[in-house]
Amino acid sequence: RPGESDGGANTSQLSVVSETEVLTSKGYPDGGGELIRLEDQNGVMTAxxxxxxxxxxxxxxxxxxxxxxxxxxxxxxxxxxxxxADGEQMWKRRGRFGHGQLLLVGRLILLHSESGELYLLEATPDEYREFGALKTINGVCWNTLCLAGNKLLVRSEIEAACIEIPFADAPQL
Structure with a gap:
């Protein structure tokens, strides 16, 4: 069944790829990704x-x-x-990202690193493309990002911040 593993840890949140496909992923060290298609086989939904x-x-x-x-x-x-389509790695970037959080905004990725740096990346399979970075807060930043209009909320176990992101077409709050 989707989301189960023998590696001693649960999957991250399933990612919906299409009406019939989901992506599972996990770390902890025996992890990896899996693309699962849900099929109706004689009235029984099968993964x-x-x-x-x-x-x-x-x-x-x-x-x-x-x-x-x-x-x-x-x-x-x-x-x-x-x-x-096949799970092939297109690129991998070493960095000091740790186990932070990602948020897709249009064709941009906001990456908030475990140590509180915010990176603005282009979502392209061609190569790692970074537009810039800035330090946001101190502490361990494992928390999910929240974007409301052009206001990005970030937090750690000791601090929180609201950062205005200058998106050209973001609604004003």
């Missing part, structure tokens, strides 16, 4: 593995973001892109 890989999508505290047939994720602290 069929399209591909499974221990080499990509080793998420821990965040779920991948999906755009145009690609998954972008923090995989054991590295930022990576994997093609959903």
């Amino acid at each position: 069929v593995s399209i591909w499974s890989s221990s080499k990509v999508l080793k998420t821990k505290l965040t779920s991948p973001v999906i755009l145009d047939g690609y998954a972008y994720s923090l995989s054991n602290g590295f930022m990576e892109c994997a093609r959903l």
Whole structure:
């Protein structure tokens, strides 16, 4: 069944790929990604593995973001892109990201690192493209990001902040 594993840890939140496909991912060290298709087989809904890989999508505290047939994720602290059709890794970026959080906004990815740096990335399978970064808060930043209009809320176990992101078409709150 989707979401189960023998690795001693649960999957991150399932990512919906299409009406019939979901992506599971997990870390802790025996993790990886799996694309599952839900099929009706004689009136019984069945989960069929399209591909499974221990080499990509080793998420821990965040779920991948999906755009145009690609998954972008923090995989054991590295930022990576994997093609959903076959699970092939397109690129992997070493950095000091840790186990932070991702948020897809249009064709941009907001990456909030475990140590509180906010990175603005382009969601492209071609290569890792970073537009800039800034330090937001102190502490361990494992918490889910929240975007309301152009206001990004971030928090750790000791601090919180509201950051105005200058998106051209964001509604004003």
